[in-house]
Amino acid sequence: MGKSVLVINGPNLNLLGTREPEIYGHTTLKDIEGLCESRCSNHGFDLRFVQSNHEGELLDAIHSAAKSQDGIVINAGAFTHTSVALHDALKAVGLPCVEVHLSNTFAREEFRHHSFISAVAIGVICGFGANSYMLAIDALANYFEQ
Numbered sequence: 001m002g003k004s005v006l007v008i009n010g011p012n013l014n015l016l017g018t019r020e021p022e023i024y025g026h027t028t029l030k031d032i033e034g035l036c037e038s039r040c041s042n043h044g045f046d047l048r049f050v051q052s053n054h055e056g057e058l059l060d061a062i063h064s065a066a067k068s069q070d071g072i073v074i075n076a077g078a079f080t081h082t083s084v085a086l087h088d089a090l091k092a093v094g095l096p097c098v099e100v101h102l103s104n105t106f107a108r109e110e111f112r113h114h115s116f117i118s119a120v121a122i123g124v125i126c127g128f129g130a131n132s133y134m135l136a137i138d139a140l141a142n143y144f145e146q
C-alpha cells in the first residue's frame with residue numbers, strides 16, 4: 001500500500017512570496033505545494049497539503065490524519081513557539097512527524113528558539129527555505145523504510 005503524507009502549514013504561510021522575502025524568499029506556498037507533490041510522487045506517496053491561520057483547523061487536520069495518513073510534515077509557523085495544543089494533538093495521533101521551518105529559527109530572535117513541536121517530532125529541519133520541505137519528505141521516506 002502506498003503511503004500518504006500530510007503537509008501542514010500554519011499562520012501567515014499563505015503570504016509566502018511577498019512576506020519578508022529577505023527571510024522567507026520569493027517562493028509561494030503554491031510553489032511549495034507543487035514541489036511537495038512531485039517529491040511525494042517520486043517516493044510513491046499521496047500528498048495532502050493544508051494551510052490555515054486558525055489553530056483549531058490545524059488541530060482538526062492532525063486529528064483526521066490519524067485515519068488517513070502515515071506521516072506528517074509540519075511548519076506550524078508562529079504556533080510552533082506557543083501551541084501546547086498542537087504538541088498534544090501530534091502526540092495523541094502518534095504518527096511520525098517532521099518539523100520544518102524555512103528560516104533557521106535558531107539564528108533569529110530568542111522567542112523562536114523554543115518549539116512545542118520538536119519534542120513530539122522524529123526530527124527537525126530548518127534553514128533551507130522551500131528545500132526544508134523536500135528534506136522532510138525524504139526523511140519520512142527513510143523512516144518508513146526502517
Ligand code: DQA
Pocket residue numbers: 011012013075076077078079080100101102103104105112
Ligand atoms: C517559520 C518560523 C517561525 O518562527 C515563524 O513564526 C513563521 C515561519 C519558518 O518557516 O521559518 O511563521 O515557521
